[in-house]
Amino acid sequence: MATRSRRPDRRQEPLSRERIVEAAVExxxxVGESGLxxxxxxDRLATGPGAIYWHIAGKAELLTAATDAVVAAAVRPAEPGGAPGDGVRTVALxxxxxxxxxxxxxAQLAAQLSRSPWGTVAPRIFESIGREVRALGVPEAGWFTATSALMHYILGAAGQNAANTASAAAPGAGMDRAEFLDAVSTAWEGLDPDAYPFTRAVAEQVRGHDDREQFLDGIALVLAGIAALHPPVAQQAVTVVR
Amino acid sequence: MATRSRRPDRRQEPLSRERIVEAAVExxxxVGESGLxxxxxxDRLATGPGAIYWHIAGKAELLTAATDAVVAAAVRPAEPGGAPGDGVRTVALxxxxxxxxxxxxxAQLAAQLSRSPWGTVAPRIFESIGREVRALGVPEAGWFTATSALMHYILGAAGQNAANTASAAAPGAGMDRAEFLDAVSTAWEGLDPDAYPFTRAVAEQVRGHDDREQFLDGIALVLAGIAALHPPVAQQAVTVVR
DNA sequence: GGAGTTGCTGGAACGCCGTTCCAGGAGCGC
DNA sequence: GCGCTCCTGGAACGGCGTTCCAGCAACTCC
Incomplete structure (x- = not known):
């Protein structure tokens, strides 16, 4: 009959792990982490807490599953071909x-990587970055180091940037992005000159920079390091120098 | 008279923010994050919850203060002199x-960096790494990118390694470190060959590697990228091999 | 087709958490 | 002595994750 308030509310199909995880992501x-x-x-699934526990062991598993679902959708395989490094950039973006x-x-990624690096999330990310590293022609001995360096930079920088975006759009503080960066920059400029000379000097660069561009600059830096330390060997005819 | 059960229990000195933070770190x-x-x-301070709230606004501030205290103690300034890159390694270690x-x-660092990069923790780390970057002779335009890349790698790799250490020593699982790495390696080797060829290939390297060495390898990689992308301007007469 | 079983549901209840409230004590200026 | 400020700590509140369990479809077996 009358359409319900929020969402189609198709509540004939039974509860399932997928439906629960999907609702958790929404x-x-x-409403953020504390709202889950x-x-x-x-309520959202029109049931009681007990029913959910039949499908999911607890909150930790719920968060893991939600993270995994989102990551799985995000690391779409890069199409082959393109300049060296394109694949890395695709995965990173x-x-x-x-x-x-x-x-x-x-925060979830960081927590899960630094709590149980052997779950399903870490290998998924590691694998998709690693394939691109291998495609760069990095010799096998350097795979782990190169892939780790890329992964940590990508997750760290992406997380910090997301914090900027989120804070700028935070409810209450009617700030746009430029205002927010300006506020951070001003705060850094106000630091103690003796204790924070470097941070103060960099504060100006923070104002009005382009996130995506700066993110890619960092990727380029790590890629340059990989190229310098692990000179790509020919794809076939592998020889390890050094 | 009789000495109390745990700790000297010197409870004449009044409550203070420092004493609270110190107890929180302990x-x-x-007992871990969930034990705080x-x-x-x-109980540990022989008082009630209300008294704590007089000094600390809430749990978030408590965690921030605890993180800040530990970080402040950790980023001891590197002594001047030494080969280029030594300063970075000192801070990183x-x-x-x-x-x-x-x-x-x-987890705390990641959460705080990705939630409020303008707190006191982020600038502290950023500053101490940044000074070393500047000492490397990186031109000013590259400061932000180079320091960010180092910071993200350091925090990410350190966190993942700490997870390994902690899991190996986890209560219940009477594992030592080698056994633990072996377990992870074996788990990775058991992944689906079609979906995870790269991770499987790297699994062998995970077994029995040296954490500290691998961590420094990653630092070297990022430093190589910095040197390649931002050829140092002459400090006195720095030359980079390559 | 009835009885038993299984798989799932959802509401009630438990214990613990962060947080707030507030009566009161210690120290101090007057 | 008195009032005032600063600080204390126990009690209480609302909400959380989690557990428990009575009930109910659907399906199986006889």
Whole structure:
């Protein structure tokens, strides 16, 4: 009959792990990490908390599953061909955009990588970056170091940038992005000159920079390091120099 | 008279923000993040929760203060002199060791950097790394990118390594470090060959590697990228091989 | 086709958390 | 002595993750 308030509310199909995770992601996106409670989730799914526990072991598993779902959608495989490094940039921007779209993702990724690096999330990201590293012609001995360096830079920088975006758009503080960066820059300029000379000197660069561009600059830096330390060997006819 | 159960219990000196933060760090170190509650903290300080709130606004501020205190102790200034890059390594290892000593630190750092990069923690780390970057002779235009890349790598890699250490020593799982790495390596080797060829290929390197060495390899990689992209302007007469 | 079983549901209840409130004590100027 | 400020700590509140369990479809077996 009358369409319900929010969402189609198709509540004939039974509860399932996928539907729960999907609802959890929506809740995280709309009300943030603290808004994801089993009660709110149960309301949105028109059920009770107990029913959810039949499908999901607890909150930790719920957050892991939500993170994994979003990451799986984000690391779309790069199409073959293109300049060396294009594949890395594609994967990196995929994660960058995902973190920007889901502001809760950065903290979750960091928490999960630094708590259980053997879950499903870490290998997924590691694999998609690693393939591009291999495609660059890096010799096998350098795979782990190069991929780790890229992964940590990508996740760290994307997370910090998402924080900027989110804070600028924060409810209450009617700031746009430029105003927000200006505020940060001004705050840094106000630091103690003796204790923070470097940060003060960099403050000006923060004002009005382009996030995406700066993010890619960092990628280029790490790629340059990879190229310098691991001179690409020919794809076939592999020889390890050094 | 009789000495109390835990700690000297010197409870004549009044409550203070420092004493609270100190107790919070001890609690975090001994029972982990979930063990830090206002009730437990009040017990340890032989007071009630209300008294703590007179000095600290809430849990978020408590965690921020604890993180800041540990970071401040960790980023000891590097002594001048030494080969180019030594300063960076000193700062990096300081943070690496701090994260290893305080396993909760990695998640806190990530959360705080990706939530409010304008707090006191971020500038502190940024500053100490940045000074070393400047000392490398990087031109000013490259300061922000180079320092960010280093910072993200350092925090990410240190956090992941701390997770390994902590998991290996986890209560219940009577594993030592080698066993733990072996378990991770084996798990990775068991991944789907079609979906995870790269991760499987790297699994062998994970077994029995040296953390500190691998961490420094990553630093060297980023430093090489900095040297390649930002050829140092002459400090006195710095030349970079390549 | 009835009875038993299984798989799932959702509301009630438990214990703990962060946080607030407030009666009161210690120290101090007057 | 008195009032005032600063600080204390216990009690209480609302909300959280989690557990428990009575109930109910659907399906199986006889």
């Amino acid at each position: 809740l995280l996106d709309s 409670t089993f009660r709110a989730l149960a 995929g994660l960058f955009d995902a973190v920007e779209e889901h502001p809760w993702l950065a | 609690l975090l170190d001994s 509650t206002f009730r437990a903290l009040a 300081g943070l690496f060791d701090a994260v290893e000593e305080h396993p909760w630190l990695a």
